[in-house]
Amino acid sequence: MSRDREPADQYSVTAEFYDLLHLAGYREWARTWLATPARRARLGVLEVGAGTGAMTGVLAEESEVPVHAVEPSRAMRSVLMGRLATASDRVRSRVRVHPRPLAAAGLAGVADLAVCVNLAGGLPPDEREGRLWPAVARALVPGGLLVVDSPRPESPAAEEWALPSTRLGPDVYTGTVRCVPAGPPDERAGPHHWTFRYQVLGERGTIREESETFPTWPLGPEVLDQELRVAGFLPVGAVDGWEPEAPAMASEGAAASTWRPELWRRR
Ligand SMILES: C[S@@+](CC[C@H](N)C(=O)[O-])C[C@H]1O[C@@H](n2cnc3c(N)ncnc32)[C@H](O)[C@@H]1O
Known part of the structure; x- marks a missing residue:
């Protein structure tokens, strides 16, 4: 390729x-x-x-x-x-x-x-x-x-979960996952959208945020x-x-x- x-x-x-x-x-x-x-x-x-x-x-x-x-x-x-x-x-x-x-x-x-x-x-x-x-x-x-x-589960709820959290040097790497289920009439067929939001937290607050969204099908x-x-x-x-x-x-x-x-x- x-x-x-x-x-x-x-x-x-x-x-x-x-x-x-x-x-x-x-x-x-x-x-x-x-x-x-x-x-x-x-x-x-x-x-x-x-x-x-x-x-x-x-x-x-x-x-x-x-x-x-x-x-x-x-x-x-x-x-x-x-x-x-x-x-x-x-x-x-x-x-x-x-x-x-x-x-x-x-x-x-x-x-x-x-x-x-x-x-x-x-x-x-x-x-x-x-x-x-x-x-x-x-x-x-x-x-x-x-x-x-x-x-x-086939129909994920629209909610947010915390990702694991880990320290690298003085910074904390963590984030959240949020699922937006496909709405009617496609909710059984999908795709649902999962957004992973990554955060790098320093001593004085958020240093960096990045996100990526993945589709999933039931x-x-x-x-x-x-x-x-x-x-x-x-x-x-x-x-x-x-x-x-x-x-x-x-x-x-x-x-x-x-x-x-x-x-x-x-x-
Ligand atoms: C969520 S990751 C999981 C990686 C690994 N199995 C794990 O559990 O850590 C899914 C991986 O599957 C790969 N992938 C997607 N479609 C694929 C395909 N048709 N054939 C092979 N790999 C594929 C993606 O590029 C991605 O790296």
């Missing part, structure tokens, strides 16, 4: 703040939910939407096989590349970065574990059905496992179930005795402990 044909980067603002605010919580989530399936992978691991690599590190540390980290956003990928540049030789020798959307990455039969977390609701239904899920199915061998985060349990079955997946409750259970999460508040993955098997 030549640079002048790249679409606008949806994460150009967020990439700078992502690790400061989310890395600890997301690594913990990945260690809780992804370490066991990663250790059991025998062919390869596909990570769809690797982002800054918060979970890529866990997948590569825990597994013994190639890890395909697919990340189309240049801004997010830059952070991922910085992380990989300082990773251990063991991790660096196995992670391959694919700098495009999954459907354009041309991956076929490369993995027996696919991870697709924090992504699907950000794509419109026709893109999920027509491109995302078929490309995940293509990249997996028959019998391969797909770990996908369980659907969030992806309730029935819709996800239908889309994945059509793409050739079947739900599995447990894999070789391992079953996702709600863990005690230390970070990211109570919501994280209810944010759990689902397991699907490619037919």
